[in-house]
Amino acid sequence: MYGTPHTVSDVMTRTVVALSGGAPFKDIAKAIRRWQVSALPVLDEDRRVLGVVSAADLLPKEEFRDGTPDRYTRLTRAADLAKAGARTAGELMTAPALTVRADATLAQAARTMARYGVKRLPVVDDTGVLRGIVSRSDLLQVFLREDADIAQEVRREIVAPLFPDPPEPLGVRVRDGVVRITGRVRDTALVPVAVRLTRAVEGVVDVDCALTGPRRHPDLDPDLPDTDDGGGAGADPQKARSSQ
Template sequence: MKHQTVGDVMSDAVVRVQRGTPFKEIAHLLQDYDITAVPVVDAADRPVGVVSEADLLQKMWGVEPDGSAGGGAPAAPVGGKASATDAAGLMTSPAVCAREDWSVVEAARVMARHGIKRLLVVDEGGRLIGVVSRSDLLRVFLRKDRAIRTEIIEEALVQTLRLPPSSVHVDVTHGHVVLSGRLPEHVPVPVLEELCRRVDGVVAVEFRPTGEADGGGPASAGH
């Protein structure tokens, strides 16, 4: 079973800036393109950092490198961003990057591990080719139930487990998969459930032995 990849869901129209791009130009770009962050690239178009709205706000709040703030209010230290005037001083570095052949699952794990909202996508030479956001990854769960059901039957049951397509009834509703029937002794239920969970768009999986499923006929996708 093939997961959707970062390349399938990323945006390849990427606004970027150079290290020397001034503060105000970055602020205008974020507003004009309705984005919350912009990659900073070197002369070879390789990402070296990211400037986000939060980085710009640190500058606007007037926080100084020593942790002081205007008006005598205490503030947390944020390095030299309060006095920065260009992308080189404002950016968060290094940039966290992904490859377009990564699965969306792998990309989501990296985002969670780093606590970030987006990944810059680079090619084999490390050059910027796209951006993938958390909302892009969530598009996987907009997949139609009928497509999920078809993949489970054709790839999990038939191709992987070598079972007849009618051996297990498969019902999918809003990504929730209900399997019903009797499995051969050589096919453990947890194995089938795990194969189903690997299908893009699946939210949950439940197996009901014959007699516990609602109704007795073959199940079908509701959407």
């Protein structure tokens, strides 16, 4: 249905590699390498997400393998030192886990990833049970949408309701996700609204809006200048001559 935003459940991966809290360090490293992922969710026995273990959580063990940390390091990097001594996923994980609901919009998921600087999010239901995982690349799927589909949605959901009776037909063209809207409308106050709504359509890369107001008729209202550009048929002859 046009105008209905996609949700995380539309793009998430439903088969997820996960760990138990008691998973040993070496098994975590093997899973990350085997499945080529940067992080894995940690689950309890009811498949509720407890936390997340990332490749970065494993690195302190190698970093602090040699030598004894000085006092400054002990004070400023206590969390990393604790991870250096960890043996299981439950000891290594970051908790509570940062998650997203399956019914969240892609924009909501993207904002969460950007705000916390993460590359993927476990997807959970109302009770916190793992249902899938969504990554940054999953969120980019909306930009694979066909130009024709985007154009149809903009015409139907935005242009037609906002400008139901334009002085002349309005044009909507989309190329490589960039929407161009042309023509004349009766109420130019609605043009910024059209731009904002169009930019929010999934798959839109940018908006090029060339909507203008209705034509002026100097013969009917001499106090208003004609708005035709380029010295066309409706241009003021006196102005055209003075510009030469």
